[in-house]
Amino acid sequence: MIASGFSWFNIIAPLDQNALGAVGGADYNVTITMAHAWLSCAGVLLFAVLGRLAIASASSRPGMEKYYADEKLSIRTIVELFGTFVRNMMSDVMPKHEVKHYSPFIATLFLYILFCNLQGVIPGLVPPTDNVNTNVGMAIASFLVFMWVGLSRDAVGFIKHLMGPMLPLAVLMFPLETLSLLLRPMTLALRLTGNLFGDHLVFTIISGEVPLLVPSALLGLAIFVSFMQAFVFSLLSAVYVGLSLPHDHHDHHEAH
Numbered sequence: 423m424i425a426s427g428f429s430w431f432n433i434i435a436p437l438d439q440n441a442l443g444a445v446g447g448a449d450y451n452v453t454i455t456m457a458h459a460w461l462s463c464a465g466v467l468l469f470a471v472l473g474r475l476a477i478a479s480a481s482s483r484p485g486m487e488k489y490y491a492d493e494k495l496s497i498r499t500i501v502e503l504f505g506t507f508v509r510n511m512m513s514d515v516m517p518k519h520e521v522k523h524y525s526p527f528i529a530t531l532f533l534y535i536l537f538c539n540l541q542g543v544i545p546g547l548v549p550p551t552d553n554v555n556t557n558v559g560m561a562i563a564s565f566l567v568f569m570w571v572g573l574s575r576d577a578v579g580f581i582k583h584l585m586g587p588m589l590p591l592a593v594l595m596f597p598l599e600t601l602s603l604l605l606r607p608m609t610l611a612l613r614l615t616g617n618l619f620g621d622h623l624v625f626t627i628i629s630g631e632v633p634l635l636v637p638s639a640l641l642g643l644a645i646f647v648s649f650m651q652a653f654v655f656s657l658l659s660a661v662y663v664g665l666s667l668p669h670d671h672h673d674h675h676e677a678h
Contacts, residue, residue, distance in 0.1 A: 429454055429548050459550040462537040469533060473501035508532065511657060516664030524663050527567055531560065532656035535614070539648030542622060543641050551651075552622060554615045561607035564659040569603070572666035579668050606662055614651055621647050 476498035481488050492499050508529045512521045535551060542549035550556040572580035584603075586595030625640055 429458070429546060454548065455550050455553040455556060458541055458548055459538065459556055461547075462534055462541070462550060465537040466530060466533045469501075472497045476501065504533075505529070508656075511653075512660045512664075515657070515661045516667060520664075520667060524567075524571075524660070528656050528660050528663075531564070531659060532652050535560065535652040535655050536648060539618065539651055540645070542618065542648065543644045549618055549622075549648075551614055551618045554611060557611040557614045558607075560614075560655070561611040564610060564662065565603075565607040568606075568659070568662040568666040571663055575666070576668040580666065606658075610655055610658060614655055617647065617651050 476496065480492075480498055483490075505525075508525055509521050512525055512528060516524075538549050538551040538556065540549075541547035542552065584596050584599040585592040586599070621644060625644065628640060
């Protein structure tokens with residue numbers, strides 16, 4: 423079912439007959455992709471709610487017990503490990519005092535992409551990130567965030583940075599730097615789409631040629647690719663946000 427692209431959403435009549443797509447003007451594939459995208463949104467929300475409840479429950483413990491780690495693997499432990507992972511990843515590409523401001527966006531982006539990618543290894547589900555429209559949407563969100571950071575924190579310094587170190591070079595540097603800003607979301611979207619599409623194409627071909635044992639071994643590789651692509655997309659988004667922050671402000675804090 424993975425290789426065939428079958429989706430359990432096909433059993434829902436309005437989706438299978440593209441009734442919703444007919445109203446919105448979308449084709450059948452886009453309609454199914456949107457259904458899987460909303461499923462990933464539900465997964466992110468469920469993870470966030472369960473994690474918040476688990477942390478609140480731990481915080482209500484008396485005395486120092488609230489700081490003790492759970493003896494067994496729990497949703498609280500997973501959330502704390504994930505939060506630490508995201509903060510450490512971001513600390514490598516931006517000042518630590520800035521991490522707390524942008525970690526919610528990067529963490530949500532990572533989780534959403536991961537949940538989308540992992541649908542590709544579950545029979546009856548299709549990854550929304552296999553469709554370039556999904557990835558373009560996330561890339562645009564990333565673009566808007568790092569542009570907003572640069573313009574809201576220090577608009578003059580941000581524009582000066584685009585003009586280059588010397589005023590005579592501004593005529594040449596400004597168009598090139600502006601083009602590089604526009605290329606960032608494009609590369610994010612194309613990289614994710616290409617890797618996910620290639621991964622499923624290889625899985626489909628090998629499953630057809632060698633239907634036993636080998637496809638099962640490839641599932642481990644697919645899970646690894648799902649995680650790595652979520653990591654790369656979110657890491658590069660964090661890098662772009664870090665580059666949009668005022669550089670003089672960075673140096674001042676790092677000197678202290």
